[in-house]
Amino acid sequence: EVQLVESGGGLVQPGRSLKLSCAASGFTFSNYGMAWVRQAPTKGLEWVATISYDGSSTYYRDSVKGRFTISRDNAKSTLYLQMDSLRSEDTATYYCARHRKTNVMDAWGQGASVTVSS
Amino acid sequence: DVQMTQSPSNLAASPGESVSINCKASKSISKYLAWYQQKPGKANKLLIYSGSTLQSGTPSRFSGSGSGTDFTLTIRNLEPEDFGLYYCQQHNEYPWTFGGGTKLELK
Numbered sequence: 001e002v003q004l005v006e007s008g009g010g011l012v013q014p015g016r017s018l019k020l021s022c023a024a025s026g027f028t029f030s031n032y033g034m035a036w037v038r039q040a041p042t043k044g045l046e047w048v049a050t051i052s053y054d055g056s057s058t059y060y061r062d063s064v065k066g067r068f069t070i071s072r073d074n075a076k077s078t079l080y081l082q083m084d085s086l087r088s089e090d091t092a093t094y095y096c097a098r099h100r101k102t103n104v105m106d107a108w109g110q111g112a113s114v115t116v117s118s
Numbered sequence: 119d120v121q122m123t124q125s126p127s128n129l130a131a132s133p134g135e136s137v138s139i140n141c142k143a144s145k146s147i148s149k150y151l152a153w154y155q156q157k158p159g160k161a162n163k164l165l166i167y168s169g170s171t172l173q174s175g176t177p178s179r180f181s182g183s184g185s186g187t188d189f190t191l192t193i194r195n196l197e198p199e200d201f202g203l204y205y206c207q208q209h210n211e212y213p214w215t216f217g218g219g220t221k222l223e224l225k
Contacts, residue, residue: 044205044219047215059212103209104168105162105164107161
């Protein structure tokens, strides 16, 4: 069974950093691209970043470019999202998702909550 | 960025009925439109991709149609487990963008 489990969320002050992790199991992690998608309270889904299966390519939405870094450790089957210079508008539940070559996300985690507030 | 406009925002129906949810892209995305279901306490679920291709495990009462800028998700013979939130997503180009969501509620 495919499982994606996020961790590392919490309350953080504006301007500070936080690192999310996503532990994957039930599939060959190194064969798949991975993504982070977020959802602000009472809002819709918003794609954040994507990384290729081998980590050689990364893509970000404009509002997080230069502040967030997506990375992966295929030996540990783990995806990361380093979030720096956090802003109140980054407050959201962050979902880890597996994506296919067709750019659709066919497996999702339950999400990690991030609150940016003083 | 490709803007995705979903309608309606809310929809009330009864089990056994059929419903349709629409998604309009601000420019052509060819056939590259996906539909997801979101329910409290459950992982988001991919239902359909590339406009009309059912993801493995998606019941046949779900169907997708459309191309270019206009797409539709149809659910026939609603089951109790179908009530929840539905989102469309264009997977044609970065940044991937989602519609605002449709809440399907029990009438």
